[in-house]
Amino acid sequence: MSTIIGSEAPGGLVEGPGRGGWARPVIYAVLVTLALIWIVPILWAIATSLKPDAETTVAPVKWFGSKVTLEAYRAALDQGNILKWYFNSLITTTVITAGTILTTSMAAFAFSRMRFRGRDALMWMVLAGLIVPFQALIVPLFAEMDSFGLADTYWGIILPQLAAPIAVLVFKRGFDALPRELEESALVDGASMWHIYWHIWMPLSRATIAAVGIFTFVHAWNNFLWPFVVTSAGSLFTIPVGLATVQTSYGALYAQQMAIAILGALPLLIAFLLFQRQIVQGIANTGLKG
Amino acid sequence: MTSATQSLPRARPKEERTARRRSRDPRSSPIALVFTAPFFIVFVLFLFWPVISALRTSLFDESLVGGSSWTGLSNYTELLHDPDFWAAMWHTAFFTLLSVPPLVALPLVLALLVTRVRRMQWLFRLAFFAPFVLPVSVVVLIWNWLYQPGFGLINSYLTSLGFAEVNWLGQPGVAMISAVIVTLWWTFGFNFILYLAGLQEIPRELYEAAATDGATPGQQLRRITLPLLSSTVVLVTVLQIIASLKIFDQVYLLQLGGPGPENSTRPAIQYIYEAGFTQYRIGYASAMSFVFFLAVIAVTLICMRLIRRAGTKTVVTE
Numbered sequence: 001m002s003t004i005i006g007s008e009a010p011g012g013l014v015e016g017p018g019r020g021g022w023a024r025p026v027i028y029a030v031l032v033t034l035a036l037i038w039i040v041p042i043l044w045a046i047a048t049s050l051k052p053d054a055e056t057t058v059a060p061v062k063w064f065g066s067k068v069t070l071e072a073y074r075a076a077l078d079q080g081n082i083l084k085w086y087f088n089s090l091i092t093t094t095v096i097t098a099g100t101i102l103t104t105s106m107a108a109f110a111f112s113r114m115r116f117r118g119r120d121a122l123m124w125m126v127l128a129g130l131i132v133p134f135q136a137l138i139v140p141l142f143a144e145m146d147s148f149g150l151a152d153t154y155w156g157i158i159l160p161q162l163a164a165p166i167a168v169l170v171f172k173r174g175f176d177a178l179p180r181e182l183e184e185s186a187l188v189d190g191a192s193m194w195h196i197y198w199h200i201w202m203p204l205s206r207a208t209i210a211a212v213g214i215f216t217f218v219h220a221w222n223n224f225l226w227p228f229v230v231t232s233a234g235s236l237f238t239i240p241v242g243l244a245t246v247q248t249s250y251g252a253l254y255a256q257q258m259a260i261a262i263l264g265a266l267p268l269l270i271a272f273l274l275f276q277r278q279i280v281q282g283i284a285n286t287g288l289k290g
Numbered sequence: 291m292t293s294a295t296q297s298l299p300r301a302r303p304k305e306e307r308t309a310r311r312r313s314r315d316p317r318s319s320p321i322a323l324v325f326t327a328p329f330f331i332v333f334v335l336f337l338f339w340p341v342i343s344a345l346r347t348s349l350f351d352e353s354l355v356g357g358s359s360w361t362g363l364s365n366y367t368e369l370l371h372d373p374d375f376w377a378a379m380w381h382t383a384f385f386t387l388l389s390v391p392p393l394v395a396l397p398l399v400l401a402l403l404v405t406r407v408r409r410m411q412w413l414f415r416l417a418f419f420a421p422f423v424l425p426v427s428v429v430v431l432i433w434n435w436l437y438q439p440g441f442g443l444i445n446s447y448l449t450s451l452g453f454a455e456v457n458w459l460g461q462p463g464v465a466m467i468s469a470v471i472v473t474l475w476w477t478f479g480f481n482f483i484l485y486l487a488g489l490q491e492i493p494r495e496l497y498e499a500a501a502t503d504g505a506t507p508g509q510q511l512r513r514i515t516l517p518l519l520s521s522t523v524v525l526v527t528v529l530q531i532i533a534s535l536k537i538f539d540q541v542y543l544l545q546l547g548g549p550g551p552e553n554s555t556r557p558a559i560q561y562i563y564e565a566g567f568t569q570y571r572i573g574y575a576s577a578m579s580f581v582f583f584l585a586v587i588a589v590t591l592i593c594m595r596l597i598r599r600a601g602t603k604t605v606v607t608e
Contacts, residue, residue, distance in 0.1 A: 023406075023507070024406070024407065027403050027406050027407055028407060028410075030403060031400070031403055031404065031407065031410075031414055034400065034418075035413065035414050035417035035418065036417075038417045038418055038420075038421070038475065038478075039417045039420075040443075041421075041432050041433065041436055041475065042420070042421070042432070044432075044435075044436065044443050045431075045432045045435070048435065056441070057440075057441045058441055059440050059441045059446055059449075060446050060449075060450055061441060061442075061443055061446040061447075102328070103328040103329040103332060104329055106325045106326070106328060106329065107325060107326045107328075107329035107330070109325055110322040110323075110325035110326045111326075113317060114317045114318065114319075114321075114322040114325070115317060115318040115322075116318065116319075116320060116322035116323060117320075118323075119322070122326060122330065125330070125333070125338070126333075129333060129337055129338070131587055131590045131591070131594075132337055132338075132341065132583075132587075133532075133535070133536055133582075133583060133586040133587070133590075134337070135536045135538060135559050136536075136559070136562070136579050136582045136583040136586060137337075137340040137341065137344060137579060137583070138559070138562070138563065138566070138579075139344070139562060139563075139565075139566035139567075139572060139575040139576055139579050140340040140341075140343040140344040140347060140572075140576055140579065141336065141340045142566070142567075143343070143347070143572055144335075144336075144339065144340060144343060159332065159335075159336060160336040160337075162332045162336070163329075163332045163333045163335075163336045163337040165333065165337075168329065187315070187317075193317070193319075193321050193322075193325070197325070218423060221425070222423075222424075222425045222426065224425065224426045224427065224539045224543075225538060225539060225559075229563070229567070239425055239427075240425040240426060240427045240428075241427070242427075243425065243427035243428060243431065244427040244430075244543055246427070246431060247430070247431060247434060247543075247546065248546060254435055257431055257435065258431070258432070258435065260431075261427075261428045261431040261432055264425060264427065264428045265424050265425070265428045268423040268424070268425070269420065269423060269424070271423075272419075272420065272423045276415075276416070279423075280415065280419065280483055283480065283483045283484065283487075284483055284484065284486070284487030284490075
């Protein structure tokens with residue numbers, strides 16, 4: 001937790017002797033102030049969620065109510081469908097992550113390790129796919145899913161999110177960096193390409209799998225637009241889509257609104273605290289944006 | 291005995307087959323297509339085909355509730371004269387213009403400052419990056435609460451400091467800025483981390499050598515850090531432009547699905563969404579999708595040229 005990238009002052013300026021004595025306290029002051037500003041919205045949401053609902057809409061604001069209560073959480077869990085949303089998010093996100101890792105690493109393996117007709121053309125398609133703005137295609141994509149009978153299904157949420165050309169490039173870069181000699185002896189022994197892919201290259205690519213996996217997971221878990229478009233039944237809502245209905249359906253019950261927001265944020269916040277280093281390094285190495 | 295002699299002629303071709311298989315490297319066999327097939331089936335069905343489909347459907351007067359007739363280019367002439375479409379395109383461009391400068395500059399300044407302190411680095415990274423892992427609906431729930439008039443935290447502090455209240459979400463001219471502030475808070479950490487990674491790649495010896503030669507921290511910043519960081523700055527700028535052009539989620543949710551005060555915030559994707567899913571005009575929505583698609587691709591290609599000129603290796607979108 002304490003050593004994420006660059007804990008040893010990356011690119012840190014080196015000061016000459018006797019210089020910059022005044023600079024460091026100023027820098028600390030600026031950083032602490034901004035970090036507080038950044039964290040205040042989350043703290044305020046937590047503080048609100050622990051108040052009795054009647055005490056949230058009073059001016060001037062107070063950080064603490066007359067008592068600390070989990071009443072809002074109980075109410076949110078009781079009447080909300082958040083457990084169902086957790087389940088939907090978990091199942092779709094898990095399948096998307098596993099499916100993306102499998103399909104994109106297989107394609108990347110072929111691009112990195114094999115010669116075949118059409119290789120260049122397919123590689124160009126992957127590169128072209130990088131610049132296609134998925135968000136601009138929701139209407140034709142929905143019409144297509146509807147004609148397949150996949151609107152309002154888990155598969156309707158999952159399948160389009162598997163098309164991640166960037167993951168092919170990340171895996172290809174990882175495979176390209178591995179020494180070719182590793183597969184030669186296996187080839188002499190007559191091993192199949194599947195064997196080489198599954199038993200040699202994939203176990204050696206744990207870091208790449210982790211980077212792609214974490215980012216696909218975060219991206220899919222937080223994806224709002226596509227699940228919002230493709231589902232209309234409340235029973236299929238994921239966390240982001242379900243929480244989007246809270247603002248209108250809960251009205252001015254802000255303690256409950258914040259309680260459910262905290263509950264919705266919790267899984268990834270915990271995952272982030274546990275895997276902070278991997279997440280941050282994954283971003284730094286791949287430039288993958290969620 | 292007989293069975294052994296019978297098996298002999300069979301054994302020989304089998305040996306020949308394996309010999310041939312060995313001489314023919316499996317790495318150049320058509321099996322490669324099997325490896326690429328799962329990805330490309332998904333890719334063609336869900337990324338490539340929708341583009342073709344948008345172009346084809348845009349030439350029809352098609353409705354999601356049934357009925358379709360050829361109309362040629364009339365959807366395109368309609369969008370040329372649709373002020374709401376161009377307003378939406380402008381809102382997307384305006385959001386991009388407002389959001390890119392702070393999201394490129396502020397994380398850079400903060401990253402430079404964080405690398406100058408020795409203690410609490412992890413705490414700063416935690417604070418600045420944590421919002422990035424929140425789902426957009428959580429972000430909007432929190433900020434909608436912060437932006438409330440009267441008992442909202444921001445307005446409450448403003449009035450106690452003697453300022454007038456701001457109608458953050460309901461006033462034209464302010465509503466879009468409020469969305470930019472939310473976006474800045476939410477996605478700041480991503481660019482911040484990219485800058486930290488870029489800074490980490492600058493060899494420490496350069497600074498040590500410069501310090502020995504008597505260079506001040508200011509000189510080190512101008513002569514070493516900024517020049518060596520320029521490709522990261524270009525990369526962050528390009529990724530941010532492309533991400534900002536796809537604005538929809540937080541603007542749509544902050545305005546509860548509406549067009550914003552006096553139709554001042556509705557971005558392009560929202561207008562396309564409404565044409566498709568509330569008016570069921572698939573043909574018209576497809577025409578607008580295709581125009582927006584081409585606009586984003588054009589900007590992306592220009593940006594990628596800039597990346598190449600700046601000598602950055604990584605080419606990433608989304």
